[in-house]
Amino acid sequence: MIGTRVLVLNSGSSSVKYQLLDMSDSSRLAQGLVERIGEQTSRLRHTPLATGEPRERSGPIADHEAALKAVAEELAEDGLGLDSPELAAIGHRVVHGGKHFTEPTVIDDAVLAEIERLIPVAPLHNPANLTGIRTARALRPDLPQVAVFDTAFHTTMPEAAARYAIDVKTADEHRIRRYGFHGTSHAYVSRATAELLGRAPEEVNVIVLHLGNGASASAVRGGKCVDTSMGLTPLEGLVMGTRSGDTDPAVIFHLARVGGMSTDEIDTLLNKKSGLIGLCGDNDMREIRRRVDEGDEQAKLAFDIYIHRLKKYIGAYYAVLGRVDAVAFTAGVGENAAPVRAAAVAGLETLGLAVDDERNAVRSDEPRLISPAGARVKVAVVPTDEELEIATQTYALVEGNRFAAPPRGN
Numbered sequence: 212m213i214g215t216r217v218l219v220l221n222s223g224s225s226s227v228k229y230q231l232l233d234m235s236d237s238s239r240l241a242q243g244l245v246e247r248i249g250e251q252t253s254r255l256r257h258t259p260l261a262t263g264e265p266r267e268r269s270g271p272i273a274d275h276e277a278a279l280k281a282v283a284e285e286l287a288e289d290g291l292g293l294d295s296p297e298l299a300a301i302g303h304r305v306v307h308g309g310k311h312f313t314e315p316t317v318i319d320d321a322v323l324a325e326i327e328r329l330i331p332v333a334p335l336h337n338p339a340n341l342t343g344i345r346t347a348r349a350l351r352p353d354l355p356q357v358a359v360f361d362t363a364f365h366t367t368m369p370e371a372a373a374r375y376a377i378d379v380k381t382a383d384e385h386r387i388r389r390y391g392f393h394g395t396s397h398a399y400v401s402r403a404t405a406e407l408l409g410r411a412p413e414e415v416n417v418i419v420l421h422l423g424n425g426a427s428a429s430a431v432r433g434g435k436c437v438d439t440s441m442g443l444t445p446l447e448g449l450v451m452g453t454r455s456g457d458t459d460p461a462v463i464f465h466l467a468r469v470g471g472m473s474t475d476e477i478d479t480l481l482n483k484k485s486g487l488i489g490l491c492g493d494n495d496m497r498e499i500r501r502r503v504d505e506g507d508e509q510a511k512l513a514f515d516i517y518i519h520r521l522k523k524y525i526g527a528y529y530a531v532l533g534r535v536d537a538v539a540f541t542a543g544v545g546e547n548a549a550p551v552r553a554a555a556v557a558g559l560e561t562l563g564l565a566v567d568d569e570r571n572a573v574r575s576d577e578p579r580l581i582s583p584a585g586a587r588v589k590v591a592v593v594p595t596d597e598e599l600e601i602a603t604q605t606y607a608l609v610e611g612n613r614f615a616a617p618p619r620g621n
């Protein structure tokens with residue numbers, strides 16, 4: 212008998228988010244987060260869903276290996292240990308899969324080498340993803356480990372959307388093109404939006420706005436991505452918590468030539484010290500809204516720049532799709548910040564887009580419509596669930612492999 216449990220790991224540079232799911236009914240058994248790995252003040256917060264009572268550990272956790280061992284101990288305490296025969300696979304979020312990986316993939320040494328080769332185009336994300344995979348493999352070498360790529364959903368983008376208008380030879384030599392990220396979320400949310408509308412994904416055109424700390428928009432036609440706002444790296448597109456999103460690339464030459472900054476300094480500036488935090492000193496939308504409500508001008512300007520960019524992308528993807536059935540807001544900001552949703556579609560009534568204030572004010576974890584009754588284009592809040600999507604794809608792959616015919620020649 213093979214188990215039905217899947218452990219999902221989302222390994223960041225200094226954190227690991229995890230969930231253990233039972234895929235016989237897609238239920239969650241446990242979830243948690245290890246933060247500030249490598250510091251003296253690391254923290255593990257673990258919640259077994261049977262009790263719903265979170266447990267916390269604090270004190271130094273040196274590296275990802277120690278973090279995963281601590282997670283394994285917490286799970287074991289709930290009778291959900293990683294040595295259990297119930298565990299069928301471990302699913303890993305991998306941010307950059309390049310052009311090569313269009314599907315979830317069972318990890319072997321060749322797959323690891325390819326993820327490693329992509330580090331130069333995902334320096335903030337892929338190294339941490341790799342560490343998570345290596346650690347999990349060492350812990351359970353017998354278990355299938357599956358990589359689910361942020362980029363995979365976007366590989367259907369037509370060349371016209373995926374290519375930059377730069378010299379083709381140079382671009383090809385350095386694999387410069389638009390890959391897009393948050394694909395697991397865009398896939399899940401576009402499907403869930405079709406479901407909310409009571410229609411098949413193949414019939415529906417959706418603009419998905421994934422607004423977390425990182426943020427991206429996508430245009431999804433009949434279930435397939437045709438454009439997305441992130442590019443070669445997760446820096447392009449919307450204004451984010453700490454990333455600038457779109458800028459004139461000449462800003463970089465200017466900072467180097469006139470500002471005397473190194474490329475590493477500029478990288479840090481645009482990825483970590485820009486966006487909302489660079490504009491007003493806060494990257495949490497709750498705090499920004501609180502300041503706006505108190506009349507803080509700097510926070511108001513940051514909010515306005517954020518909304519202006521978002522509105523531009525809604526308009527752009529409306530034009531890309533031609534016909535839009537729904538605009539779906541998701542992730543931390545999209546799911547929770549009613550003022551962001553209202554402001555993003557304000558003034559777009561001629562495009563058939565509007566928000567009903569009463570519906571928009573409702574707080575809920577369920578997918579819901581916030582457009583007025585009978586609206587031509589539906590506006591929706593659709594909570595994302597990247598972990599469930601990763602677990603679903605991971606489990607489908609290992610289940611499928613189990614029943615697949617042996618390779619020819621055997």
Ligand SMILES: Nc1ncnc2c1ncn2[C@@H]1O[C@H](COP(=O)(O)OP(=O)(O)O)[C@@H](O)[C@H]1O
Nearest residue numbers: 422423424425494495496497542543544547548
């Ligand atoms: N109630 C809320 N109101 C406004 N913004 C919120 C609320 N709750 C969370 N957020 C925003 O969501 C962000 C985190 O989103 P999330 O999708 O969890 O991001 P990530 O996965 O990138 O860490 C926070 O930085 C905060 O700005």
Ligand SMILES: CC(=O)OP(=O)(O)O
Nearest residue numbers: 306392393424425445
């Ligand atoms: C790709 C990306 O931006 O991911 P995150 O939002 O988790 O930083």
Ligand SMILES: [Mg+2]
Nearest residue numbers: 423424542597
């Ligand atoms: Mg997220």
